[in-house]
Each structure stands twice: as structure tokens, then as C-alpha cells.
Amino acid sequence: MSGPGTFAAARAVLAKELLLERxxxxxxxxxALFSGTAYVIFHFALxxxxxxxNLASGVLWVTVLLAALLGVGRLFVADRDEGGLDGFLLAxxxxxxxxxxxxxxxxxxxxxxxxxAVPLFDILLLxxxxxxxxWGGVLLVLVLADLGIAVVGTLVAAIAVRTRSRxxxxxxxxxxxxxxxxxxxxxxxxxxxxxxxxxSLPGRWLAVLALYDLIFALLAWALFDFLVED
Amino acid sequence: xxAIELDGLARRYGDxxxxxxxxxTLEEGATLIVFGPNGAGKSTxxxxxxxxxxxxxxxxxxxxxxxRTEGWRVRGRIGFLGHDxxxxxxxxxxxxxxxxxxxxxxxxARERIAQLLEAVGLTARADDRVHTxxxxxxxxxAACRAVLHDPPVLLLDxxxxxxxxAAAELLEPLxxxxxxxxxxxxxxxxxxxxxxxxxxxxxxxxRPVLLRPAADVSAAEIGELYR
Numbered sequence: 232m233s234g235p236g237t238f239a240a241a242r243a244v245l246a247k248e249l250l251l252e253r254x255x256x257x258x259x260x261x262x263a264l265f266s267g268t269a270y271v272i273f274h275f276a277l278x279x280x281x282x283x284x285n286l287a288s289g290v291l292w293v294t295v296l297l298a299a300l301l302g303v304g305r306l307f308v309a310d311r312d313e314g315g316l317d318g319f320l321l322a323x324x325x326x327x328x329x330x331x332x333x334x335x336x337x338x339x340x341x342x343x344x345x346x347x348a349v350p351l352f353d354i355l356l357l358x359x360x361x362x363x364x365x366w367g368g369v370l371l372v373l374v375l376a377d378l379g380i381a382v383v384g385t386l387v388a389a390i391a392v393r394t395r396s397r398x399x400x401x402x403x404x405x406x407x408x409x410x411x412x413x414x415x416x417x418x419x420x421x422x423x424x425x426x427x428x429x430x431s432l433p434g435r436w437l438a439v440l441a442l443y444d445l446i447f448a449l450l451a452w453a454l455f456d457f458l459v460e461d
Numbered sequence: 462x463x464a465i466e467l468d469g470l471a472r473r474y475g476d477x478x479x480x481x482x483x484x485x486t487l488e489e490g491a492t493l494i495v496f497g498p499n500g501a502g503k504s505t506x507x508x509x510x511x512x513x514x515x516x517x518x519x520x521x522x523x524x525x526x527x528x529r530t531e532g533w534r535v536r537g538r539i540g541f542l543g544h545d546x547x548x549x550x551x552x553x554x555x556x557x558x559x560x561x562x563x564x565x566x567x568x569x570a571r572e573r574i575a576q577l578l579e580a581v582g583l584t585a586r587a588d589d590r591v592h593t594x595x596x597x598x599x600x601x602x603a604a605c606r607a608v609l610h611d612p613p614v615l616l617l618d619x620x621x622x623x624x625x626x627a628a629a630e631l632l633e634p635l636x637x638x639x640x641x642x643x644x645x646x647x648x649x650x651x652x653x654x655x656x657x658x659x660x661x662x663x664x665x666x667x668r669p670v671l672l673r674p675a676a677d678v679s680a681a682e683i684g685e686l687y688r
Contacts, residue, residue: 234537235566243563247552254590255551314545317513318606321547322564323537460515 234323237331244319244332249339251309258305259340262298266348269294270355283358283426288417291352291424295341296380296406296413298348302340303384304401306333307392316392320459330385330455338381345373358426365423368432375440376416382447383408389458408447415440462525464489464614464643465510469519472505472667479505480667483519487660489613492644494658494675496651498687502667503647504543507616510645511541523614537565540607542636543618546599547606550592554583554602557591558609565610577605581631596623601632608635617646651683 234240252258273290274280282290310316319329349369353360361369387405391397419436465487472480480502487493495503508514510521512532520527526534541547548557555574562570578584581601591599600623607615620636621629633639638657648654654675655661661678663671663686671682 234533235563239566240564243560247549247556247560250556251549251551309549309551313549314543314547315549317541317543317545318547318561319564320513321511321536321539321541322561323533323566324564325533 237325237328240322240324240328241331241335244329245335245339248332248336252340258302259343261301261305262340262344263347265298265301266294266344267351269297270352274356281358282356283424285417285421287357287424288421290356291349291420292376292413292417294348294352295345295376295416296409298344299337299341299380299384299409300402300405302337302344303388303405304391304398306337306385306388311392316459326456326459327452329459330389330451333385333388334381334451337384338377341377341380342373345377349373357424359428361423368423369420371432371437372416372419372440375437375444376412378444379412379440379447380409382444382451383412386447386451386454386458389455393458411443412440415443462489463487464491464524465493465645466522467519468521470506470509470516470521471518472502472509472514473517478667480509480664483662483669485660485662485669485672487643487645489643490641491659492638492646492657493660493662494654495645495647495662495664496649496654496671496683496686497647497664500666501664501686503664504618505667506664507541507543507618507645507647511539511543511616512536513541537610538612539614539616540610540612540642541616542603542607542620543616544622546591546603548591548599548602551590553588553590554578554594554605555587557602558605561606561609567610570609573609574605577609577635580635581605582628597625597628600624601628604632604635608640613642615640615642615644615646617644619647619649651680655680655683 307316384405387401390404391400394400415436419433422431422433463486467483467485470480470483483506495506497503505514509516510528512528512535516529523535523538528535558574559570562574578587581604583598583601591602615636617636655678658675661671661673661675662669663683665686
């Protein structure tokens, strides 16, 4: 019997992941609540009504990164607890399909989170709000950074799910690996959030983010089979 | 061609030997019944055959395909029923089977799913989430998952655990000798196991200590394995 193609299998897993989250919302709700709480904490800790420039950019990306860790930590939970990983591994499909599907799942969760978290950030903390056109630049940075977080997050989650200290492993591995994403994304959005008015999007940092995404996508593709084997 | 060929098959977890030196041949349509106390290596044997664990040494072939190098081909030919149901509790029975059907590349699986649910008496609960099921019902649904793609080989780890006699009878056409499939079945029931097996394998500490036609083995010999 021949199995489905890689993309057909990835579509099946992605559909299942989204159905599970819709059926019993846990990850997205936790990520959104965390983001809102983090903004309140930043508001009081910084003792400022609004932030702009580098500080605003840093607040946004630290919040997104830490909220993303919640999603990374839960990425394989249902598979581990209910045997779904073995269920997938028993199917005659290329195991890379799981990498594609889980990366897309986390990427979708991050975008969904940001639909709530970025406007909330604008309302609660951001100083002068950028113009509508400048938000297009922010969106581009969000997409590039989310891709990097999703790829690295999936890789780390696949390593952590096989260990007993998975929560520790997730944070210990993911945070250092994602430092370049935070640097690139915060440098890229800082001019847009400047108090003196939105500056132009620095192409150099967009290129850094795109290169990071490419390198880790190739690394994940090369390693993933090995990681999900026994 | 033999359905299953094992040649010096071994599996270690670090320094611990879970399975060692298993060599046997099983003809198509035959049943290998595997006995042994807890930790003897029965589940490890099944997981190696299912490609969920890599052999540490030796070879295992299913219909000529090596589990180590041709896992993709092997996975399309086996149905695995282990201690875990491999089902998502927040999905319904129909959704779980539909997901597995997509992973196996089955077209028009709706009819096949309906037939299987009917066969195990779960049609009325097809749209209920699995976490609302009793353990026996979950086991019946797991049996549907294992045979959904009509595999010629079944790997069954104590398949009647959690089942009452009526439910066990319900699963007989799917998992039993009547299914016509080649089967590797683990059991702790000497009399029942020997009755349904063609070849008996006894394991102790991962090593084969008994390998004979089931008809030539007595329940007392199997009992000795557990002492």
C-alpha cells in the first residue's frame, strides 16, 4: 500500500492540530492571557504610561518570545499523553510531514496571538502609534520572526518531548537559540516605534531574520527524522 | 515468501538487553503467540516489528521488507495494537479514524470507517469524543484504527485486555484468526494463547527460551516461564 504524499500528510496533521485547539482551547488562550499580563507588568515595572523606540520594540518581542514558549511547551503534549506521536510514526508517511505540520501549527498560533497581542500593545503601552502604512512593515517583521520561532520551537519541542524534564529542556534550549530572532526583530521594528515618528524599516535586519529562518529550516529538515526516531 | 523473518534480532536500551538473538520464520496467515513475564521483551519485539524501535542487531523483515531500511514500506503493511490506544481524547471516534485514514492515504474512507464502527458496536457513539468512552470502548476503537488500512500483518499486544467476553467476541473477525491475517500476539493466558497460535515463542529476560509449534507446547510449559 502506498501512503499519502508529504504535503497531504502534513495537511492532515495540521487540520487535526487546529481541530484539537478549537475543540479544547488551551494553548492560544494561555498565550494571549500571558501577553496581556506581561504588558501590565511592564507598565508597572517601567513606571511609564507609554514606551517608544528601542524600549517599545524590546517589550513587544520579549513578550512574544515568552508567550511563544508556552506554545512550544504544549506543541507535542497531546501526542505524548495520548500516543498520537506513535500513531503518526506508524503511518507510511515521510516523517518530515510532522515537522511541516507542527511548524505551521505554531506559526498559525503565533499569528493568531499577535492579532490580539499587537493591538493590545498599541493600546496599553505604545507611545505614538505608527501610521497604517508602517504597520505593514511590522507585519513583515512579525511573519519573518514567527517563522524562525516556529521552526526552532518545533525542533526544540521534538527534542524535549522525548525527555522527562521537557519543560526545563524547552526553555534552556529555545531561549538561547532564539536570541538572534529577538535581536533581529527588535532592531527591525525599533525605528517604526520611534517617538519622533516612524522611520524606515532596516533591510539589514530583515535579511538577518530571513537568513536565520533559512538556516534553521534546513537544519530542522536534516535533523527531524533522527529526533523522532527512538 | 515468508510473512515475517527474524534473524538474530536484538534490541538494547543502553547497557540493558531487552531482546536478544530472536530468530524465526512465520508463514503468511499464521499466528505467532508470544509468552513471557513482564519485562521479558514481548512489547519490545512488537515495537521493533512496528518500526517504532530500531533493532540494535540482527534483521527483521516483513514480506521481504527490512524494518530498519524499508520502514516506510513495512508501515503500510502492519496494524499495531499496543497498550496505548493511540487515539486523541478530544476528537470523536469518526474524527480519529478519519485522521488515521488520511495518514494512510485511504480514499473514500467514510464507508470503511462506518463499516468498522458498526462491526465493533460503536456506530451510535461515532460522534462522541473518545474521552467519554469506557476503557473497553476505547480498546474496540483502537482495534478499528489498527485494521483501518486492511493490513496483512497484525501486531497485537494483549489485545483482549480491558474487554469483556462479548466485546472480545466482537473483535474476533477483525483481530482473530478469522481475519486471515498474519499475526504476532502477546498473551499471558497459556491455554487461550496456545489455542489461537500456530507457533509459540517464550521469552525470558529478552531471550527466546521456547520456540515450537503451539500444538506441541503444553500450558504447564508456558506456566514455567513465569516462575
